[in-house]
Amino acid sequence: MYDHKYLLDFTTEVFTRVGCNSDDAAAVAAVLVAAELRGHSSHGMIRVREYYELWKSGRVNVSPDVKVVHETPSTAVVDGDRCFGMVAGVRSMHLAIEKAAATGTGWVAARNSNHFGIAGYYAMMALEHDMVGIAVTNANPLVVPTFSVSRLLGTNPLAVAVPALEEPPFVADFATTPIARGKLAVSEKKGEKVPLGYVQDAEGNPSDDPGILRHGGGMVTLGGDRLHGSHKGYCMTAVIDIFSALFSGANFGPFVPPSVAYLPVPENQPGKGTGHFFGAMRIDAFRPANEFREAMDLWIRTFRNAKPAKGEQRVLIPGDPEREAEKEHLKSGISVVPAVVDDLKIIATELGFDFRK
Amino acid sequence: MYDHKYLLDFTTEVFTRVGCNSDDAAAVAAVLVAAELRGHSSHGMIRVREYYELWKSGRVNVSPDVKVVHETPSTAVVDGDRCFGMVAGVRSMHLAIEKAAATGTGWVAARNSNHFGIAGYYAMMALEHDMVGIAVTNANPLVVPTFSVSRLLGTNPLAVAVPALEEPPFVADFATTPIARGKLAVSEKKGEKVPLGYVQDAEGNPSDDPGILRHGGGMVTLGGDRLHGSHKGYCMTAVIDIFSALFSGANFGPFVPPSVAYLPVPENQPGKGTGHFFGAMRIDAFRPANEFREAMDLWIRTFRNAKPAKGEQRVLIPGDPEREAEKEHLKSGISVVPAVVDDLKIIATELGFDFRK
Numbered sequence: 001m002y003d004h005k006y007l008l009d010f011t012t013e014v015f016t017r018v019g020c021n022s023d024d025a026a027a028v029a030a031v032l033v034a035a036e037l038r039g040h041s042s043h044g045m046i047r048v049r050e051y052y053e054l055w056k057s058g059r060v061n062v063s064p065d066v067k068v069v070h071e072t073p074s075t076a077v078v079d080g081d082r083c084f085g086m087v088a089g090v091r092s093m094h095l096a097i098e099k100a101a102a103t104g105t106g107w108v109a110a111r112n113s114n115h116f117g118i119a120g121y122y123a124m125m126a127l128e129h130d131m132v133g134i135a136v137t138n139a140n141p142l143v144v145p146t147f148s149v150s151r152l153l154g155t156n157p158l159a160v161a162v163p164a165l166e167e168p169p170f171v172a173d174f175a176t177t178p179i180a181r182g183k184l185a186v187s188e189k190k191g192e193k194v195p196l197g198y199v200q201d202a203e204g205n206p207s208d209d210p211g212i213l214r215h216g217g218g219m220v221t222l223g224g225d226r227l228h229g230s231h232k233g234y235c236m237t238a239v240i241d242i243f244s245a246l247f248s249g250a251n252f253g254p255f256v257p258p259s260v261a262y263l264p265v266p267e268n269q270p271g272k273g274t275g276h277f278f279g280a281m282r283i284d285a286f287r288p289a290n291e292f293r294e295a296m297d298l299w300i301r302t303f304r305n306a307k308p309a310k311g312e313q314r315v316l317i318p319g320d321p322e323r324e325a326e327k328e329h330l331k332s333g334i335s336v337v338p339a340v341v342d343d344l345k346i347i348a349t350e351l352g353f354d355f356r357k
Numbered sequence: 358m359y360d361h362k363y364l365l366d367f368t369t370e371v372f373t374r375v376g377c378n379s380d381d382a383a384a385v386a387a388v389l390v391a392a393e394l395r396g397h398s399s400h401g402m403i404r405v406r407e408y409y410e411l412w413k414s415g416r417v418n419v420s421p422d423v424k425v426v427h428e429t430p431s432t433a434v435v436d437g438d439r440c441f442g443m444v445a446g447v448r449s450m451h452l453a454i455e456k457a458a459a460t461g462t463g464w465v466a467a468r469n470s471n472h473f474g475i476a477g478y479y480a481m482m483a484l485e486h487d488m489v490g491i492a493v494t495n496a497n498p499l500v501v502p503t504f505s506v507s508r509l510l511g512t513n514p515l516a517v518a519v520p521a522l523e524e525p526p527f528v529a530d531f532a533t534t535p536i537a538r539g540k541l542a543v544s545e546k547k548g549e550k551v552p553l554g555y556v557q558d559a560e561g562n563p564s565d566d567p568g569i570l571r572h573g574g575g576m577v578t579l580g581g582d583r584l585h586g587s588h589k590g591y592c593m594t595a596v597i598d599i600f601s602a603l604f605s606g607a608n609f610g611p612f613v614p615p616s617v618a619y620l621p622v623p624e625n626q627p628g629k630g631t632g633h634f635f636g637a638m639r640i641d642a643f644r645p646a647n648e649f650r651e652a653m654d655l656w657i658r659t660f661r662n663a664k665p666a667k668g669e670q671r672v673l674i675p676g677d678p679e680r681e682a683e684k685e686h687l688k689s690g691i692s693v694v695p696a697v698v699d700d701l702k703i704i705a706t707e708l709g710f711d712f713r714k
Contacts, residue, residue, distance in 0.1 A: 103429060105432055150664045170599065222589055232533065285429040299603065
């Protein structure tokens with residue numbers, strides 16, 4: 001088990017040694033370790049090697065000139081200059097919060113960025129400012145629109161954080177597909193099939209093969225099939241792609257660059273890098289902040305007191321599982337799987353220092 | 358078949374005769390007939406009787422004092438004074454557009470409103486202003502959170518309209534459940550079962566009985582079950598409920614008043630009426646408008662040219678089916694089912710005029 005502070009220091013050191021300034025290295029580390037704390041290890045330390053390889057392949061600029069290229073009182077576009085996604089993400093969300101402080105809401109689109117980790121991190125930045133936070137990103141294409149076999153969309157996540165008063169905040173943070181890509185990889189390694197409704201084969205037939213993406217298959221959108229509303233999942237994933245890419249001038253859908261170095265960057269890209277979109281809304285831009293917070297407490301308590309289905313223990317509020325994981329991880333430490341530990345050791349050695357243990 | 362202009366005139370006359378001023382009556386009629394034109398008759402003329410009954414029961418104020426109760430440069434809250442939803446909807450969306458013109462984006466929450474028809478109508482109002490439009494609403498509770506049997510959420514729709522250049526706009530407009538409530542009613546009348554994945558029984562077991570809602574059952578969220586991502590559908594439906602009710606001070610979840618007079622209004626409501634939330638974003642608040650529009654054309658063409666799955670003819674862009682329905686209905690007229698025609702005749706007679714044919 002690793003103390004989260006150690007993982008934070010270690011990761012900051014890695015990205016400092018590859019050339020990031022201390023703020024940027026700290027931002028990358030903070031978002032990756034936040035994912036570990038919140039129980040989403042698929043977006044945590046496992047990404048250190050992926051980011052390191054992206055840097056080695058020249059796809060990430062560790063001395064970026066991140067700048068605002070366009071703005072109005074409530075909007076801005078940030079160009080990340082091929083930075084690590086966290087650098088553009090934290091900068092953009094800060095700007096959204098500043099604009100919300102001044103005009104009620106702030107909306108910032110980012111381009112020329114890369115994988116930014118968990119969307120929830122950015123949405124939650126708004127909470128301490130008495131604001132609702134929103135963050136979305138597009139991602140490299142693995143997902144098919146309804147009726148299609150073409151992989152045109154990412155598992156594009158949406159995160160929304162809403163402050164309450166005595167209750168902990170509502171934090172929804174989810175990929176807009178039935179499952180995350182990482183779950184397919186895990187099932188494949190274990191030699192297991194996956195339930196129907198996650199992936200389809202190269203002709204569009206339902207498949208239970210977690211490796212089908214390497215044979216022309218694709219992930220389906222939330223809903224699974226047309227009969228169960230996959231066209232609504234397609235709409236949602238498409239909206240996130242449009243908000244991430246079209247407002248900012250980043251690449252959309254099939255042109256989004258992969259977040260791993262071993263997959264090639266698509267040719268003839270119409271935009272710049274990966275795109276994100278961030279929003280911050282001051283709650284007192286709508287009604288007195290405490291009135292909003294009290295009403296949110298009531299919302300949360302009403303849903304938490306819902307009657308569980310037979311065989312279920314309780315009804316969850318979005319953010320509950322992650323908050324409970326964080327509490328446990330802060331107390332007992334974070335376990336990192338051996339393969340990832342090995343990666344971290346190799347990277348540390350290459351950079352002239354050590355990963356403990 | 359009825360010419361849409363006749364239905365528009367007739368519906369305007371109905372709501373004028375119940376006491377609406379001419380603008381308000383025209384707004385109600387415009388949104389209901391737009392639903393018919395776009396092929397969503399579940400939100401069209403069938404609602405005239407429901408609205409009429411709501412008015413007769415005293416739940417709708419036909420002389421409302423609709424006003425802005427709070428605002429900042431980019432936000433506002435509108436109190437609908439128990440108006441028909443369209444009255445608050447059109448007023449709020451106009452205000453969002455005005456604010457976007459001035460500060461880049463505009464966000465308006467409405468409370469003390471009622472059923473507002475198709476969300477897409479309001480989102481599309483932004484298009485002619487070179488803006489992206491967003492509209493959501495909450496609705497009376499029929500939907501269970503994941504792991505629960507308590508009906509705490511509506512089929513809360515999300516609409517997003519995005520302008521293109523030569524291509525028609527992207528218009529997503531969908532209830533955030535696998536199906537709309539109306540489909541259950543149709544299946545029940547036909548004596549048919551529904552596929553598993555739409556509803557559950559009073560204990561939370563999957564059910565194929567479209568009448569199960571009358572026996573303690575509930576509709577499930579998009580995804581269908583936990584294994585297929587229903588918790589993500591729950592997050593999305595919950596976010597729409599929060600945006601609609603918490604920003605405005607309307608009722609949330611289980612307290613949202615029914616849109617039909619034969620269901621009672623919940624007791625001890627914490628808020629005012631039904632809530633909506635509207636957004637408008639000037640595309641040139643992010644990048645030059647024509648650059649955005651051209652990129653959107655490329656987005657649309659890329660998705661329209663996706664390879665269809667085996668047995669499918671084509672891949673659709675959100676808004677395609679509705680636009681095609683509208684074209685056909687403008688040419689050939691709108692068919693209204695006999696039961697609805699009967700309702701319209703009775704209402705017209707009660708109000709001292711006639712429904713033709």
